[in-house]
Amino acid sequence: MAKKDQNEETINKDINTEEQNTPVTEENAENQEVSAEEKLSEELGKEKDKFLRLFAEFENYKKRTAKERIELFKTAGQDVVSAMLPVLDDFDRALNEIQKQAKHDNETSKNEVVNELLVGVELINNKFREALKGKGLTEIETSQGDAFDAELHEAITQIPAPSDDLKGRIIDVIEKGYQLGDKIIRYPKVVVGK
Known part of the structure; x- marks a missing residue:
């Protein structure tokens, strides 16, 4: 009987080692399919991201060129x-x-x-x-007594103010200023009181 037990053990060992050595084809196939699906979905996600970025970049380009074209027409x-x-x-x-x-x-x-x-x-x-x-040409309204603004006027000289209320104000307008649309093309030339 001892020999019979030994034979059964040997057979059980052989069966266990065969189970371990034999590839399980269904599980392996499922794992390979899952990993292939993951790879494909990952690649698809990357391509979608590239497409969305390219599309957004193109939309920005269209907006920028349209804005530049409008500016060009305004100041042509x-x-x-x-x-x-x-x-x-x-x-x-x-x-x-x-x-x-x-x-x-x-x-x-x-x-x-x-x-x-x-x-x-x-x-x-x-x-x-x-x-x-x-x-689109408009005159920049500037008159005597207006406050001097360095971003809007060009001071060609400063003279002593005839009165205290004219200090830092425009005493005389030498040359009118003009703007084309929103862009100043010639600043008014003025004399400022100091």
Whole structure:
């Protein structure tokens, strides 16, 4: 009987070692499928992330270029408009001189010619200003007594203020300032009291 027990033990050992050595195919297949699924889902997640980042980057690019295009259209004529500013200044000077001449002349025939000249120059001046205004040009309102702002005005000189309330304020406007849209293309040149 002892021999029979030994044989059973040997058979049981052989069976256990065979179970351990034989691969379990269903479990192995499931583990391989799970790991393959995990790998695929991980790769899919990475690709989705790349796609979303690329899409967001493209949207930002579209917004940025649209904004740049709008800015370009707003200031496309800046060089031309800037070149016209001295002409506006000349019109102002001409109108002032013609008005002075009209006030000083007493001769009726000469006064009548000066008045007609004044009307003609005023018409041209108004039409020219309206055309530039239609392109987005606006005058920066600056007058005597306004507070001096270094970001808005260009001080060409400082003089002693005639009164204490004019210290740090604009005494005289030498040249008008203009802006095209929201961008200042020429700062008003002013004299400041100190």
